[in-house]
Amino acid sequence: MPEITINEKGAILINKSLSIDGHSNGSLRTVTHIHSDHIRDLSKSLTQCKGIAATPLTLDWLAELGYSLNRGNCLRLNYGSKFMVGGLEVTLEKAHHIPGSSQVVVIDGDGLKVVYTGDFKKPGKETPIIDSDILIIDAVYGNPSYVREFDDHIESILADITKQLLSKGPVVIQGYHGKLQEVMHILRTDGVSAPYLLTPKTYRLTKIAERYGLSVDNYVPLNSEEGKEVMRSNWFLILDHVNSAHNHTLKDLKASKILLSGWEFKKPYRYLGNRRWLVAFSDHADFRGLINYIIDSNPKTVIVNSVRSSYADVFASEVRKITKKECVVMP
Ligand SMILES: [Zn+2]
Numbered sequence: 001m002p003e004i005t006i007n008e009k010g011a012i013l014i015n016k017s018l019s020i021d022g023h024s025n026g027s028l029r030t031v032t033h034i035h036s037d038h039i040r041d042l043s044k045s046l047t048q049c050k051g052i053a054a055t056p057l058t059l060d061w062l063a064e065l066g067y068s069l070n071r072g073n074c075l076r077l078n079y080g081s082k083f084m085v086g087g088l089e090v091t092l093e094k095a096h097h098i099p100g101s102s103q104v105v106v107i108d109g110d111g112l113k114v115v116y117t118g119d120f121k122k123p124g125k126e127t128p129i130i131d132s133d134i135l136i137i138d139a140v141y142g143n144p145s146y147v148r149e150f151d152d153h154i155e156s157i158l159a160d161i162t163k164q165l166l167s168k169g170p171v172v173i174q175g176y177h178g179k180l181q182e183v184m185h186i187l188r189t190d191g192v193s194a195p196y197l198l199t200p201k202t203y204r205l206t207k208i209a210e211r212y213g214l215s216v217d218n219y220v221p222l223n224s225e226e227g228k229e230v231m232r233s234n235w236f237l238i239l240d241h242v243n244s245a246h247n248h249t250l251k252d253l254k255a256s257k258i259l260l261s262g263w264e265f266k267k268p269y270r271y272l273g274n275r276r277w278l279v280a281f282s283d284h285a286d287f288r289g290l291i292n293y294i295i296d297s298n299p300k301t302v303i304v305n306s307v308r309s310s311y312a313d314v315f316a317s318e319v320r321k322i323t324k325k326e327c328v329v330m331p
Contacts, residue, residue, distance in 0.1 A: 003016065006331050021116075022040060023048070028049060028052075030053045031053070032058075033119065052069075054075075059076055061205055088107070089107040090104065090106050096125075096126030103116065103117050114132065122285070132299040134301045135293075142287070144318055154281055159190030166235065170231075172239075172255045173238070188215065199238075199241070259277070260279055304329045
């Protein structure tokens, strides 16, 4: 039986030699994706851990976000390729969340399989459900009321709203890194052809994602000559980080604004007033999706990581009730 602990910052530590999405001195750290709650203390890990392991896209994005990565401190792992640390065999598998996201599969010396899902959505469709002996999961939507009946249609709903708003003028979409790139890809797939104007950092992150196969097409930096010309056309979309420094400069732009929210469950969208719309677009499986993953993964034990969960204790008791499995909350 491997020794598994989770500390108060959400770091998962297995046999004291592998840490996942958190720091622990002297371990090898895997990073499932670039969201801030998964890369806490990463600078410390780059000097005090044996190194970090992640998908090539995640590592290139981390470098773009300013982390000092070099050949000596990082291990580039494609989905499905393995490495060994402290007698554990570790593999990263695909998670559908943001580009580059992974699940972590660990097999110990006795053949016991531990899976950490990381963040994911569309389990059993775009996110493979991996069978496990011990399953570690973040109950992002731990309360049974956190269900979105419209989840299967939200991508086309978002595209329809975007097209309608674009017929009246420019549109600004704000979200987090990764989600923005995913949305750009979805809108193109659903027939939105207006050019994307991107702030410099979003532009560079998109260029990197494109190198790894994400198709976006027709995007230019906001501050370039080409960008200024697009802006004069009045038919474009601006995609920017929610906390971007550019929010101030975009303030006077006469544009409709779409805010993407993972915390809306009743309706797929609603008007907020003042040309602002909220669309219930999330990068996470809802309560039912989490439970479905657990049922199909069929572990003996479920560990709920309370640091990145909501209603972790409620979720654990639902898991026991619905799946009849042993379920513990850590820390
Ligand atoms: Zn995330």
